[in-house]
Amino acid sequence: MSRKSAPKSVIKRLPVYLRILDNLIRRDVEIISSRVLSEETGFTAEQIRKDLAYFGAFGTRGTGYNTSYLRDKLLRIIGLDKQTRLVVIGAGHLGKALTRYNASKNPYVDIVGVFDANPEEVGTEIEGMKIQPIADMSDIIKAENVKVAMITVPAEVAQKVADNLISLGITAILNFAPTKLNVPGNVHVHNADLTIELQSLIYYAMEDEKQNLGGNNIPQKP
C-alpha cells in the first residue's frame, strides 16, 4: 500500500510509536511485541499491527519488532530521517518555550528562524538565535527552503501571518493561535490545543471524588 492511503488517525499515532521506541532504545530493549507496544501506547495490538501494515511488514510473527529497525523505518515514513527546517512566528512566552523545547528535546527539527513583530523582542536571543523582525522572514524561508512553520502569534493577526507564510512557500503550519485558519487545499494545518492533555488527566484526578456516573443520576436536559 502506498503511504498516501494511510488515514490521518494513523499518521497521528506514528509519532507516539516513535516516542515509545526512543524510550525503549534508551533502555536497551532490542525486541518488542505488539502486546507490549500496546501496553505502552494504550492502542490495541491489532490497531498497531494494522497501522504499521500501511507501510510494510516490519515485525516477525511470534517475536515482535526490532526496536531500532522499526524506529528507523518510522523516521523515514514520517520524514524525520533528515532534520526538518522550520520557522517560529511569534516570540512570546509560548513561541520561546516551543523554540527552547524543540531545540533541546526534538532532534528531528532544525529551527532556522524565530520572528516577532514586537521591536522590544527583536534582537534578543533564544537558544542562541536572534529574534528577527517579521519583515525579514521572507529571505530566510526562501534561502533555507523552509516548508514548516509554527504560529504562536495573537489570534487577530494569525490569518495574516498564515497568508504571508503560504505566499512564501510554507505548506505545513502548526497553529497555536486560538483561531481557525483558512488555507488553500495544498496547505496542511494542525491546530495545537494545549488543554486536551490536561483534560484527560483531570478525568483521573476527579475519579475518586465522583461516583456513579453511569447515566441515570444525570439530570435530563429540557
Next chain:
Amino acid sequence: MSRKSAPKSVIKRLPVYLRILDNLIRRDVEIISSRVLSEETGFTAEQIRKDLAYFGAFGTRGTGYNTSYLRDKLLRIIGLDKQTRLVVIGAGHLGKALTRYNASKNPYVDIVGVFDANPEEVGTEIEGMKIQPIADMSDIIKAENVKVAMITVPAEVAQKVADNLISLGITAILNFAPTKLNVPGNVHVHNADLTIELQSLIYYAMEDEKQNLGGNNIPQKP
C-alpha cells in the same frame, strides 16, 4: 458499565470529542451524526460509538447526537462540570505560556497558584496572579484542596518537586519536564510532549518531497 472500566485510550479521546462539540455548538449545530463526528475527529464512527457506550446511551439511532446534550454529558464524565483548581510549578516561558493559555482558553480550569524557585520571577505577575515562591505552595494547595498540578521545572528538579506535591495531596500531574517521574500507584502522571503534534505535521509537509516509501527502497539494517 462503570466509567472506571473505560481504557486510557478512550479517556484520551473524550477531550477531543469535547473540543469538536464546543466548535459545533459555536457554529449553532444542534445535531451531529457519528459519521460527521468521525470526519471531524479522524476516529471511525464505530470507534466513537464504542467509546461513548462506556458511559451510557447518548445518541438516537438514525439521527445522531444532540451536541449540547452530549457536551454536558462529556463535561460530567471527564469531571469538567465544575472548574478544576490547579497549580503551575515553574514560571519559565513554558509555565507562563501554559498559565496564560489555560487562563484565557480553558474555561474548565482555575489556576489558583503559579510558583517558581527563581527570586527574580517571584512577585512578577502573569494573568493577574503574582508568581509565588515554591516554599509557599503548601498553604495554597491545602487551603484550596488542589489535586492537579502542571510541572514545568527543569528536568533535574522535577522529581523533587513531584515528591513535594504528592506529599501535599496532589494526585494528578501534567509533567512537561523531559524526565520520567516515579510516583506512587495512586498518583496519575501524564507526560506532555510538545513535539508529537509537530511530527505528524511534518509527515504531510514531506509527502510531496518523498516518493515510493513502500518499503523496498529502504536499505536494510545490518
